């Protein structure tokens with residue numbers, strides 16, 4: 416049927432076929448950032464240490480960590496004009512719609528970022544993104560709930576500063592709980608990078624045209640928003656709320672297995688993992704810790720999630736297809752316990768993944784061999800034919 420062009424599977428080869436940043440073994444459930452197991456990084460490092468690692472390939476020593484933290488702290492504020500950008504949105508806009516707009520708008524404030532050939536400019540853009548994403552994310556939340564923006568504070572660490580910007584109000588002092596802040600910091604580590612997933616490939620493809628890093632990250636945010644990708648954490652919590660209690664788990668498992676029903680179990684399955692997503696295990700542990708700290712041992716959604724996971728993992732359909740919980744299955748429950756609304760879950764994912772996106776973008780841009788990604792196709796349309804004048808068309 417018509418001329419079939421040869422399909423070039425390497426169409427992204429110029430943008431994302433090889434990388435030295437993150438390694439996943441889907442069959443064994445292994446995830447390494449620059450060779451370090453995610454389990455060790457989550458336990459022994461903080462998020463900015465992991466940012467240094469992803470950006471530079473090595474963990475920082477004491478002096479490097481101090482300097483890196485100080486540089487990030489020095490870029491946490493946003494231009495006052497950018498704050499006015501929010502007022503153009505409806506208050507009930509989804510935070511991800513705001514994030515796409517505001518992060519893309521950073522291109523309008525930092526003209527030096529347009530010159531991606533300059534390594535110093537590229538590094539500065541990376542620092543600005545890592546530093547400003549918590550501020551931008553918290554501002555999206557504050558705008559959504561009609562509260563005043565809270566400025567970043569240099570005396571707080573990365574996670575504490577974010578919690579302060581999210582939950583402080585001029586009416587009363589807010590002190591971030593260090594245990595909860597550490598849990599949030601670990602959640603950021605678990606989401607920091609994940610090889611060539613859809614949104615990272617989007618950032619690389621956008622970057623391969625020479626677009627500035629803020630525009631590329633904004634493209635990644637748009638892709639991450641989808642419920643099959645980063646939006647799954649919000650969808651998973653909504654699914655658990657809809658299931659309501661154990662008695663209805665069977666009904667939803669049946670729906671997930673029904674070929675004619677588009678419903679899928681949110682937070683289950685993965686394009687790569689054919690085993691437990693190691694992040695899901697760590698997220699479940701973090702969930703336990705946070706609920707214990709808050710005295711919410713009997714959190715009904717957490718107990719429902721544990722029951723749903725158990726039943727699904729014993730079901731032939733899920734076993735045959737090697738479907739396991741992924742990073743999104745528990746992340747919504749723990750974020751909800753931290754006081755974060757479901758509408759903000761993917762925005763928090765964005766805040767964490769920005770370092771992975773910018774590390775992957777930097778890796779590609781600094782490769783002298785990279786070229787613009789240009790997908791080819793398997794053509795299945797009409798064969799060549801002549802135009803018939805409209806008067807003669809039937």
Ligand code: SDX
Nearest residue numbers: 609612643644645647671679680681682683684685686736
């Ligand atoms: C993320 O790529 C990354 O690395 C992404 C991510 C990252 O960090 O960047 O890990 C983050 O996006 C995690 C995934 C979040 N999405 C969800 O939780 C949404 C629910 N999951 C599914 O939509 C699905 O599992 C996908 C989209 C994640 C993967 O879809 P695939 O590639 O179709 O899964 P598959 O090839 O393994 O499916 C095999 C079978 C199919 O059925 P059959 O055709 O064999 O009969 O399993 C079925 C699928 O229909 N299946 C599911 C299912 N996931 C797959 N059936 C019911 N519920 C599910 N969740």
